[in-house]
Amino acid sequence: MLSPPDSDRKHTRPAGAPVLVSGASFAGLATAFWLNRLGYRVTVVELAPGLRKGGTPVDIEGETITILERMGMFEAVRAKSLxxxxxxxxxxxxxxxxxxxxxxxxxxxxxxxxEIHRDDLLDILFAGVDGLVEFRFGRSIKQLEDGPGGVTVTLDDGSRHAFALVIGCDGNRSNTRKLVFGDEKNFTYFMxxxxxxxxxxxxxxxxxxxxxxxxxxxxxxxxxxxxxxxxxxxxxxxxxxxxxxxxxxxxxxxxxxxxxxxxxxxxxxxxxxxxxxxxxxxxxxNQIRMPTWSKGRIVLVGDAGYCVSPVAGMGGSMAIIGAGRLAEALGRHGADHAAAFREYHDKLHAFVDDVQKRAATEGMAMxxxxxxxxxxxxxxxxxxxxxxx
Ligand SMILES: Cc1cc2nc3c(=O)[nH]c(=O)nc-3n(C[C@H](O)[C@H](O)[C@H](O)COP(=O)(O)OP(=O)(O)OC[C@H]3O[C@@H](n4cnc5c(N)ncnc54)[C@H](O)[C@@H]3O)c2cc1C
CATH class of the missing domain: 3.30.9.30 (D-Amino Acid Oxidase; Chain A, domain 2)
Structure with missing residues (x-):
């Protein structure tokens, strides 16, 4: 059993507060990187038995480059670029x-x-957290109980753990989103x-x-x-x-x-x-379109909250941008997660809306x-x- 989170202390540093990330792909690994750097104690649960490899190359452009530079990973990405x-x-x-x-x-x-092979980008992101965060592969969240002092998480092995925050990075068909926000039909825009x-x-x-x-x-x-x-x-x-x-x-x-x-x-x-x-x-x-990406102490990053679709050609970039923006907001607001989650959404959603609209119109026609x-x-x-x- 992990130790319980600190009670709410506004504008203080997390100082080892335990957080759970669901999903170990681009959004999950980038989020784990930033939360570790901010001082949280990070656990990642991933349904698959290891990193899920395979797939077509990923585009890296715009703000993603700046964020990868801040993560100290851009040179490794450039060296592997196609x-x-x-x-x-x-x-x-x-x-x-x-x-x-x-x-x-x-x-x-x-x-x-x-452009970089999907597997190379996963390896670079994984190397940035390997040994620094705890991975539990072959595991998934079964239940989330969000209370004023933290989130009690039941995993699919029946074990229960306390976390200060839970970040859902589990993709287009997100398990975290389903547990917190309900039926995916409410948020899925079929293109x-x-x-x-x-x-x-x-x-x-x-x-x-x-x-x-x-x-x-x-x-x-x-x-x-x-x-x-x-x-x-x-x-x-x-x-x-x-x-x-x-x-x-x-x-x-x-x-x-x-x-x-x-x-x-x-x-x-x-x-x-x-x-x-x-x-x-x-x-x-499809795209995922939600009016908000958080509820209480639980927040979504990447495809889980705002899948832009393969047509946008920006799924990987968006996941890394989302993780970077969430970290910026948490860094600014310390333990006031509500203010951080609000800022994360308020500052990012116009960009997401724009990418989604262009993918649904020009992208589809193209x-x-x-x-x-x-x-x-x-x-x-x-x-x-x-x-x-
Ligand atoms: C194996 C794979 C291949 C892909 N290939 C392509 C491709 O060829 N072209 C393309 O455009 N897009 C592809 N994608 C999607 C693309 O990676 C994402 O759109 C984008 O990178 C956003 O990243 P993400 O981290 O938000 O989501 P994803 O990359 O989808 O990652 C979600 C992660 O969450 C994990 N997960 C799912 N359910 C649970 C659960 N219940 N508990 C814990 N973990 C869970 C998944 O195993 C995965 O590792 C692929 C995704 C995967 C997983």
């Missing part, structure tokens, strides 16, 4: 309809955006489609450091060639959500075949590369055009240099 990639929209005969090139070489301006992503060894389907996209109304196939691998992405639009069992991976593969079988371009080869294994990412394209008119408009904008991705 070369810039060209982007091409294709028709069924593989003609390029629009796109832009990759600026690289000694004369190129320093990039404002970096009208589903995405499948798989990373396979280099396929020879496209040159290195190029992304190619083929769209017909409502259906997009994307291939990203980089390093020694190729990302295969399929996305399809639907009017409303499909009832499916997210644990049934075979059913998800069938859904992709149902939508993409019979299409031209490199789609048949990409479908073949899906194989029959379960090592892929499939999810609805990456998953719904009609021939949207496809033509996208290709025109790319040809005229009006779009960057």
């Amino acid at each position: 070369p810039p990639r060209a982007f091409e929209c294709k028709d069924a005969q593989d003609h390029t309809l629009g796109g832009f090139g990759a600026e690289a070489g000694p004369d190129a301006a320093p990039p404002a955006r970096f 009208g489609g589903y995405v499948y992503l798989k990373v396979v060894p280099e396929t020879g389907l496209l040159p290195p450091n190029v992304s190619q996209v083929y769209s017909v109304p409502g259906l997009t196939t994307m291939l990203n060639g980089y390093d020694d691998r190729t990302d295969i992405a399929f996305a399809f639009r639907t009017e409303s959500e499909i009832e499916y069992d997210y644990r049934n991976r075979a059913q998800q593969r069938v859904m992709i075949h149902d939508h993409f079988d019979g299409l031209g371009w490199k789609v048949p080869a990409a479908l073949d590369l899906m194989g029959t294994d379960d090592d892929f990412y499939f999810d609805r394209i 990456i998953f055009p719904a009609s021939e008119a949207e496809i033509s408009e996208r290709d025109r904008k790319l040809r005229d240099g009006e779009l960057d991705i």
Whole structure:
């Protein structure tokens, strides 16, 4: 049993107050880093037996760079960053309809955006907390009882612990959010489609450091060639959500075949590369939109509170920005967690709203055009240099 938290003392330092972070991905590891640095005693529970690896590269840009610099991690991220990639929209005969090139070489301006393998970023963030915070892998929160002096947490092994604060960093389908705020339907904004992503060894389907996209109304196939691998992405639009069992991976593969079988371009080869294994990412394209990200002593960071969707291309950045902003607010307000949580929300939500709105409109039209008119408009904008991705 961990020791109980100190009682409320406004504007004092946390001095070893125990806090619990749920989830050990970008939001969870970055939050653990900052809370440890602020002087809290941090425990992280992660449902998976270890860090959850795999997935497509993560974009690092804007404020995320500043925050990683403050964490002392930016040079490690830059050292692992991937070369810039060209982007091409294709028709069924593989003609390029629009796109832009990759600026690289000694004369190129320093990039404002970096891409890094998801696993490399996880390793860098983990190294920043390894040995400094306690990890409990294979564990999840079962119950949260929030009281004036702290939160009593029951874990799924039945053990009970007292914490000063609980931070939910457990992703789009957050367990913490469900326990505190109720049914995810109340906060889930369905954007009208589903995405499948798989990373396979280099396929020879496209040159290195190029992304190619083929769209017909409502259906997009994307291939990203980089390093020694190729990302295969399929996305399809639907009017409303499909009832499916997210644990049934075979059913998800069938859904992709149902939508993409019979299409031209490199789609048949990409479908073949899906194989029959379960090592892929499939999810609805959705955002989490909440009027507030905290209740009492419990607060959400990253996808748990404000998933911007893969269309925004900023999920990882947003998680790191969220963790940095929460830490700033807690650093300013000390033990007055209510004031810190308010400031965290008040200062960040306009940025989140803006990213979410752009993803739901321009992002969807760009990456998953719904009609021939949207496809033509996208290709025109790319040809005229009006779009960057
Ligand atoms: C394995 C994996 C692969 C991904 N691949 C892609 C991709 O290819 N493209 C893309 O756009 N996005 C991908 N994402 C999503 C992307 O990482 C997030 O959108 C973004 O980085 C936000 O980070 P986050 O830390 O808020 O959430 P996430 O990265 O989703 O992390 C949430 C963490 O919480 C853990 N968790 C879940 N439930 C519980 C629970 N009950 N108790 C404790 N821990 C729990 C999860 O195991 C995970 O480690 C992937 C996520 C994961 C977990």
